[in-house]
Amino acid sequence: MAIEMNNEKTTDKVEQRVVYESGNEMAAYAAHQINYHIMGYFPISPSTEVAQFLDLMKTSGQHDIVLIPADGEHGSAGVCYGASSAGGRVFNATSANGYLYMLEQMPVQSGTRFPMVLNLVCRSVSGPLDIHGDHSDLYYALNTGWPILMCRDPQAVYDMNIIALKLAEDPEVRLPVMVAQDGYFTSHQKRRVMTMKDRSDVLNFVGEKAPEGYPDTLDRNHPITVGPYMNEPDYINNCYQQSEAMYRAEGVYERIQKEYAELTGREYPVLDLYRMEDAEVAVFLMNSSSEIVKDVVDQLREKGIKAGSIAPNIIRPFPQKQIVEALKNVKAITVGDRADSYGAHGGNMVNEIKAALFTYGNTTTKVISRIYGLGGKDFYAEDGHHFFQLAIEAVEKDKVEVPFDYHGHTPGDPDKAPKRVLEPMKYEDLNTGLIKVTEDEEAGKLKVRIPPLRQLTKKPKRIASGHGACPGCGIFSGLELFFKGIEGDIVALFHTGCAMVVTTGYPYSAHKATYIHNLFQNGAATLSGVVEMFWERKRRGELDHLGLQDDFTFVMITGDGGMDIGMGPAIGAALRNHKMIILEYDNEGYMNTGAQLSYSTPLGHRTSTSNVGKHQGGKLFHHKDTAQIMAATNIPYVFTGSEAYPQDLVKKAAKAQWYAQNEGLVYGKILITCPLNWLSEEQEGATIIDAAVGSCFFPLYEIERGITTITFDPEAKNKRIPLSDWLKTMGKTKHMTKPEYESAYKSFEDEVDRRWQKLKAKHENPYL
Numbered sequence: 001m002a003i004e005m006n007n008e009k010t011t012d013k014v015e016q017r018v019v020y021e022s023g024n025e026m027a028a029y030a031a032h033q034i035n036y037h038i039m040g041y042f043p044i045s046p047s048t049e050v051a052q053f054l055d056l057m058k059t060s061g062q063h064d065i066v067l068i069p070a071d072g073e074h075g076s077a078g079v080c081y082g083a084s085s086a087g088g089r090v091f092n093a094t095s096a097n098g099y100l101y102m103l104e105q106m107p108v109q110s111g112t113r114f115p116m117v118l119n120l121v122c123r124s125v126s127g128p129l130d131i132h133g134d135h136s137d138l139y140y141a142l143n144t145g146w147p148i149l150m151c152r153d154p155q156a157v158y159d160m161n162i163i164a165l166k167l168a169e170d171p172e173v174r175l176p177v178m179v180a181q182d183g184y185f186t187s188h189q190k191r192r193v194m195t196m197k198d199r200s201d202v203l204n205f206v207g208e209k210a211p212e213g214y215p216d217t218l219d220r221n222h223p224i225t226v227g228p229y230m231n232e233p234d235y236i237n238n239c240y241q242q243s244e245a246m247y248r249a250e251g252v253y254e255r256i257q258k259e260y261a262e263l264t265g266r267e268y269p270v271l272d273l274y275r276m277e278d279a280e281v282a283v284f285l286m287n288s289s290s291e292i293v294k295d296v297v298d299q300l301r302e303k304g305i306k307a308g309s310i311a312p313n314i315i316r317p318f319p320q321k322q323i324v325e326a327l328k329n330v331k332a333i334t335v336g337d338r339a340d341s342y343g344a345h346g347g348n349m350v351n352e353i354k355a356a357l358f359t360y361g362n363t364t365t366k367v368i369s370r371i372y373g374l375g376g377k378d379f380y381a382e383d384g385h386h387f388f389q390l391a392i393e394a395v396e397k398d399k400v401e402v403p404f405d406y407h408g409h410t411p412g413d414p415d416k417a418p419k420r421v422l423e424p425m426k427y428e429d430l431n432t433g434l435i436k437v438t439e440d441e442e443a444g445k446l447k448v449r450i451p452p453l454r455q456l457t458k459k460p461k462r463i464a465s466g467h468g469a470c471p472g473c474g475i476f477s478g479l480e481l482f483f484k485g486i487e488g489d490i491v492a493l494f495h496t497g498c499a500m501v502v503t504t505g506y507p508y509s510a511h512k513a514t515y516i517h518n519l520f521q522n523g524a525a526t527l528s529g530v531v532e533m534f535w536e537r538k539r540r541g542e543l544d545h546l547g548l549q550d551d552f553t554f555v556m557i558t559g560d561g562g563m564d565i566g567m568g569p570a571i572g573a574a575l576r577n578h579k580m581i582i583l584e585y586d587n588e589g590y591m592n593t594g595a596q597l598s599y600s601t602p603l604g605h606r607t608s609t610s611n612v613g614k615h616q617g618g619k620l621f622h623h624k625d626t627a628q629i630m631a632a633t634n635i636p637y638v639f640t641g642s643e644a645y646p647q648d649l650v651k652k653a654a655k656a657q658w659y660a661q662n663e664g665l666v667y668g669k670i671l672i673t674c675p676l677n678w679l680s681e682e683q684e685g686a687t688i689i690d691a692a693v694g695s696c697f698f699p700l701y702e703i704e705r706g707i708t709t710i711t712f713d714p715e716a717k718n719k720r721i722p723l724s725d726w727l728k729t730m731g732k733t734k735h736m737t738k739p740e741y742e743s744a745y746k747s748f749e750d751e752v753d754r755r756w757q758k759l760k761a762k763h764e765n766p767y768l
Helices: 023-034 048-059 073-085 096-101 103-111 138-143 154-169 199-206 232-264 288-302 320-326 348-359 381-397 475-484 520-539 567-576 626-631 646-662 682-694 723-727 739-764
Strands: 016-021 038-041 066-069 090-094 117-122 148-151 177-182 191-196 271-274 281-284 307-312 314-316 332-337 366-371 404-406 436-440 445-449 490-495 514-518 553-559 581-586 637-641 666-671 700-704 707-712
Touching: 016 023, 023 048, 023 090, 023 117, 023 154, 023 177, 023 191, 023 199, 038 048, 038 073, 048 066, 073 090, 073 096, 073 103, 090 096, 096 103, 096 138, 103 232, 117 138, 117 154, 138 148, 138 177, 138 314, 148 154, 154 177, 154 191, 154 199, 154 232, 191 199, 199 232, 232 314, 271 288, 271 320, 281 348, 281 381, 288 307, 288 381, 320 348, 332 348, 332 381, 348 366, 366 381, 436 646, 445 646, 475 581, 475 646, 475 666, 490 520, 514 520, 520 553, 520 567, 553 646, 567 581, 567 626, 581 626, 581 646, 626 637, 626 666, 637 646, 646 666, 646 700, 646 707, 666 682, 682 723, 707 739, 723 739
Parallel strands: 038 066, 038 090, 090 117, 117 177, 148 177, 281 307, 281 332, 332 366, 366 404, 490 514, 490 553, 553 581, 581 666, 637 666
Antiparallel strands: 016 191, 148 314, 271 307, 436 445, 637 700, 700 707
């Protein structure tokens, strides 16, 4: 790594200390020193760690930030907007599709001029799904009206988070500010970082509290109307004022970063120029890649090539004049964009650089555009050499032969197309005829007869072996047991989550039947469209040639918090009563992103965002009763199930299929173990689930056409066990049985019993 000696000089005026941390840790560290009032958040890789680190620090009393876990990124953005309008300091972090989900809120916040700081830990935007770092989410932010600061390493993440708040609250700006770092490259790689030792020094720089005089929804003496309806003349004036504030932000940023440099010895000019004083060829890159290319510059300089590099520390407002000034003697520049602006003949940065050169009359500097590093593809020194070689060749030939292209991609070879590994399952193997479902018209319920389960083991598994689930994961044993009760062909949609990620690592798939993926928040709506298209094409006779022997059964698999962020569309699908099954595997958290709390996490349970310490004892509020929520939509059939009671689950699956093919939407919930994050032994899954049922935490019941029936009553069978017996089986809940957490345990125990008594009352009274 090229060392810039000016940044190594100790010219600081405050006491600092050295830490060795990642970008995510430094974002959290800066936030805790500022001691924001509110953080609204929702977990998504790779930004999730920011909230995790803050929650962990809170358990030991290191800050007073109120961490609010939202139901999705759209909700987290709303939390932040409301909090910022109420006069305090607000913080958030997100990535990729999470940022796109909150995108609607971004121009609302900037258009009404409420400051806050958002960390965007940059990641590729699906589909298909890729969770690694590039700038495809960042480029969506360019038109939202937020100043955007860039971070090349964890040191910059720490420093820019402090600068960002001061910039956001400056009276000449008063806009929300985004701090962007590269997912996994910067967010997870640990580096040496200098931090201000004392919080008081940070607060002296940014101010002890938010400046007074801004609109404040909590100021009763000065009531305000936030976000009024505006007609054309007023709206364009509002946008003009916002535009002026954005352009002022560049000068304000320069002033603030100079003040910060005087304080800490670290400076972040608008452009990070490396050996550009006499450069004839240059490369423009952003964030982590820009550090790698500095070594390449040094290597080329040793060969007598006048090379230099440019990296922006701020891209909104775009530093147009500074770019033009830096390129005035440059004969050719290669611009690397870590995201494509599809159809625009280059990414956003190259086109903005071209526009800057055109605006200021530079018609001689040749510009080459390359898209690189998508989906987290590494950028090495040899890639930097290639970028410089493109510029050198353009100078030598006095033309750019290929103005725009991708770099690092592999063109497809039709001869090497993946071959089918799994053959379609035979209908006769899937439709055994062993399961009989009939209507009991007098009782208004279905009767189900299933054979001994050993006979159903002959049915082929719907999901092939070879998936990448953790040892002891209960998802696939639970799903396959449920599928034993389903006859014939299925079409399955899987939300993003563990079950999706571990079964579809391209170019392979463990799914033997047709599989669709969509994001958490829209799975139910997506499958609704598939269902209705099936019935309409069938009505029109367009599927006759396929030789379908029976109707499909449409199943949506959700879990890992999917019934939080996806609750709204699921309720919408239920109210429309599409003929489909929604099956939730409940692992009590967002396990696919590292075991953060979800609304299905019970009170007191430890997760990576509900840590246990002297100031906090796990999750602070009760879990959501999804089955009862879905039952309130009056769908034909709702059930809970467990692989610890296999006959019960298979019978309910058969009922679910009948209702989904004949009457409408079905919702089912199965509790499954996650040994990795429940901190339990992998071979103990069935025992733990059995204890959850026996303690009445997870009762087994069904709601059939509005009538509730408990299908296993541990009290009636004299098998009910204390709730503590279940909690002791998992490392995530052992603390709850200790005296210091007695109040949380009692609250949890009371709630479990209240729900059980309420369920028994419904079982006994068909009108409840």
